[in-house]
Amino acid sequence: MSAAREDPTTLVRTRRRADAGHEPRPFLFLVLQCQRPMDPPARLALDGVDEVAFGRGPARSIGRRIEGDRAILDVRLEDGWVSSRHARITREGGRLRLEDLGSTNGTFVNGVPQRSALLAEGDLIELGHTFFLFREAAAPDEPAGGATQAADQPFGLATFSPELSERFASLRAVAPAPIPVVLQGESGTGKEVVARAVHALSGRPGPFVAINCGALPESLIESELFGHKKGAFSGAAEDRPGLIRAADRGTLFLDEIGDLPAASQTAFLRVLQESEVVAVGATRPVKVDLRVVVATHRDLPAMVERGDFRGDLFARLSGFVLELPPLRRRREDLGLLIAALLRRAAPDRAASISLGCEAARALLLREWRLNVRELEKCLATAIVLAGGGRVELDHLPPPAVLPRGGPAPEAPKPEAPQPGEPQRSDEEDRRREALIRLFREHRGNVSAVARAMGKGRTQIHRWIARYGIEPGDYRGG
Numbered sequence: 001m002s003a004a005r006e007d008p009t010t011l012v013r014t015r016r017r018a019d020a021g022h023e024p025r026p027f028l029f030l031v032l033q034c035q036r037p038m039d040p041p042a043r044l045a046l047d048g049v050d051e052v053a054f055g056r057g058p059a060r061s062i063g064r065r066i067e068g069d070r071a072i073l074d075v076r077l078e079d080g081w082v083s084s085r086h087a088r089i090t091r092e093g094g095r096l097r098l099e100d101l102g103s104t105n106g107t108f109v110n111g112v113p114q115r116s117a118l119l120a121e122g123d124l125i126e127l128g129h130t131f132f133l134f135r136e137a138a139a140p141d142e143p144a145g146g147a148t149q150a151a152d153q154p155f156g157l158a159t160f161s162p163e164l165s166e167r168f169a170s171l172r173a174v175a176p177a178p179i180p181v182v183l184q185g186e187s188g189t190g191k192e193v194v195a196r197a198v199h200a201l202s203g204r205p206g207p208f209v210a211i212n213c214g215a216l217p218e219s220l221i222e223s224e225l226f227g228h229k230k231g232a233f234s235g236a237a238e239d240r241p242g243l244i245r246a247a248d249r250g251t252l253f254l255d256e257i258g259d260l261p262a263a264s265q266t267a268f269l270r271v272l273q274e275s276e277v278v279a280v281g282a283t284r285p286v287k288v289d290l291r292v293v294v295a296t297h298r299d300l301p302a303m304v305e306r307g308d309f310r311g312d313l314f315a316r317l318s319g320f321v322l323e324l325p326p327l328r329r330r331r332e333d334l335g336l337l338i339a340a341l342l343r344r345a346a347p348d349r350a351a352s353i354s355l356g357c358e359a360a361r362a363l364l365l366r367e368w369r370l371n372v373r374e375l376e377k378c379l380a381t382a383i384v385l386a387g388g389g390r391v392e393l394d395h396l397p398p399p400a401v402l403p404r405g406g407p408a409p410e411a412p413k414p415e416a417p418q419p420g421e422p423q424r425s426d427e428e429d430r431r432r433e434a435l436i437r438l439f440r441e442h443r444g445n446v447s448a449v450a451r452a453m454g455k456g457r458t459q460i461h462r463w464i465a466r467y468g469i470e471p472g473d474y475r476g477g
């Protein structure tokens, strides 16, 4: 953004960026192109940009040009459904406005056609068959107006989320050091994938050994972990080294560490303190060289407080703590993940897979309560049902029903809003009125309305799109 420009908003934004490294910065993510879901997604930093101009081009290109004193980001899309001058984003009173420029196929926000809309956090923008996601976010050190293509990262550590890429950079730095790593996150968020990446980056010569502490029967856990001597108990027909020794000079990944019974916690603490294991029935310890990564979806500090988990073991394990966000808070990565999962599900024909627009929209708007695991299963099923053709909405299995005791859903699952006027029930009319009342009370603040309704922001954005509410209309008063 040109500092010479006489726009007060521009000047304020420029100054803020200079003195605060982590001011929220707007980003646009090119998430997915329906015809070519394997094409690399891209992240575009929008600060320093006065206008983003979207149109069709012979190939995808993202370039910055100066017109007078205006910095313009030109986004050319290789998409036959995009017009040559399709849409633009400009600044308006500190916010960003998306306008359709009379395109043939229209511009959609959260599945609803829009000629002009102020952008809000998490908005899904659809131009032709290309999907973008808009986010206000804390940013890593990236040039303003820059366009980052898909990063060349180890499997599981590729992300476009500005916050997560910073955390993954720290993880890469600690991976070669003998620092324990704690991975937190809901089931299916990729904790084991990340643990494997840590091992790959550690350069340790031994194997990666994964143990699910919740899946080991309590009667066998000690002998499975620490090994046993022949004759130590009935059924111990031979010496067994156990899983901890199997991970010698490698990485021991303990999944669901919160499920480790109290007696095993004590024995495992000794292993970490002494770097040695005593097998069940043995008298002499054996030295081990371990790198430990643990994962949990439980609140370990709370368990320590309740006396359900040993505080000294917790302290030993707490080196670098990484929280893997649920997929619904990482939507900018859906394009990367869809490409990786399609490649895995259909290695020989991934390049020829395409998605119908409605299927793509549903994939990008779903709650994904079971996270990447659910997305993976959904795509694998859809490819089979599509029989090698284009994946359509009908090919997607219904969203997962949360098992008992699973992570709390952030919001009830509505259908993805469809273009056109939706049929409204009385309940929906009441909800729309309640939303409008709350937007008035909270002056258009989506987070405040979400809190007041006890819902997630994503859900509020869906309702905003569905009921045609414009939060900006309530901001002035």
Ligand SMILES: Nc1ncnc2c1ncn2[C@@H]1O[C@H](COP(=O)(O)OP(=O)(O)OP(=O)(O)O)[C@@H](O)[C@H]1O
Residues within 6 Å of the ligand: 155, 156, 157, 158, 185, 186, 187, 188, 189, 190, 191, 192, 193, 194, 255, 295, 297, 337, 340, 341, 372, 373, 376
């Ligand atoms: N970044 C990723 N890229 C590709 N696939 C991924 C990624 N993250 C997770 N997956 C896939 O999603 C599935 C679930 O991942 P993973 O087992 O690592 O999750 P988890 O958090 O350890 O789950 P749980 O807590 O239930 O053990 C796996 O099949 C994994 O390969």
